[in-house]
Amino acid sequence: MKDVAARAGVGLKTVSRVVNGEPGVTPDTERRVREAITALGFRRNDSARILRKGRTASIGLVLEDLADPFYGPLSRAVEEVARAHGALLINGSSAEDPEREQELALALCARRVDGLVVIPAGDDHRYLAPEITAGIAIVFVDRPAGRIDADTVLSDNFGGARDAVAHLIAHGHRRIGFVGDLPRIHTATERLRGYHAAMAAAGLPVDPAWVSLGSTDPARVRAAAEAMLSGPSAVTALFAGNNRVTVTAVRVLAGRPGPVALVGFDDFELADLLSPGVTVVAQDSALLGHTAADLLFRRLDGAGGEARRVVLPTRLIARGSGELPPPG
Structure with missing residues (x-):
């Protein structure tokens, strides 16, 4: 970053703002920084960023069935929101099996995803309570969580x-x-x-x-x-x-x-x-996914309050x- 800053004629903080998509940089300055990044082949050190911020810039999506066409637009919408926030999406299918859902969700948590969007297969999600306490944001979509209070996005x-x-x-x-x-x-x-x-x-x-x-x-x-x-x-x-x-x-x-x-x-x-x-x-399965992902990232950005339940209309x-x- 020091080399990028020197070539662009700016401070390290300005380079950091451009790399992390933060506000407060003029278009001309951003252009000079990006030109310096391209010329020097600079790549952001995500490992250092994770250690500094305590977040992995990744979220998980637990679907019912990857082959079901209903979930294609939903998955794509979640991915688009994640990408806009600089995060990677990792998804998997529960195949409508509650045990497989739990196994997959906990495996994603063990890999330190920052949050989960879950289409639940089971009706008891108390197994996620320790993960929520540990700081992982979780939003349920299409169906509500069972036996815990959690953010939920549903169709009517x-x-x-x-x-x-x-x-x-x-x-x-x-x-x-x-x-x-x-x-x-x-x-x-x-x-x-x-x-x-x-x-x-x-x-x-x-x-x-x-x-x-x-x-x-x-x-x-x-x-x-x-x-x-x-x-x-x-x-x-x-x-x-x-x-x-x-x-x-x-x-x-x-x-x-x-x-x-x-x-x-x-x-x-x-x-x-x-x-x-x-x-x-x-x-609107895309709207379901987009709404759930937006809610997830608002929680990751510090939004507090009681668990929300959003019901979207059908047509x-x-x-x-x-x-x-x-x-x-």
Whole structure:
């Protein structure tokens, strides 16, 4: 740094400000410093910076499934915010396994990340309490933490599901089936609650045979949907609890002779190109990630106060499948 300062004709503190992106440097001075850095091949000593500041300039992201398209924009948004703060993002997948989530989160903490963004698989996160006490900032996204108070960023799963079912009711449907994810998952139970709220608000009964929660395995979803679509109390419309369920539901309905209305929770690729296009409740997964990462870095920068809970709105996109009327 001394060589850079001498070549640029500035003090060491000015070089430090430019290297660390701190304010208080004029554009002309910054240009001279950066030209000197380029000419001399200077590289910041991150090891020394870590020792001085006590931070590693890295954060961890624990996802449910790296292959799920929902998490791609979320991960990218977290990475963009981290990069803007000069931090490296390290991510991994829990594969919806609470034990794997804990193992991965603690491994990242052991590597001294400054903070974690976690999409939880489990419902007990007391194992992170010592890490929080030690100064690691943690924000939960998509689902809340279990048994600890922590910053959380969620979509309005209840409101989005209620709007989806109300949309089907407004188009004449009275027998509406719901196929959702595992009942231990927060988003699945909130979407089920929204389904029941819309049906109750319309004064409609719910036959237990119209509701099925379980894994998103295509065979399980297919069996559940086909059971709802048969028999004397067959449903005339389906509400699919997430994008994986919706894709299987589309395949089931494609093989049936008559039209069945469908609304899915989560948008998915090519949904607008099908015939009819698939009506969905869309979450903004990029905004979820961006909001969570912003909150994380505010905590790292010293923001105090009680744990925050941020709920982001969803949006119903009508494309045709949710507007099909019941059979005459």
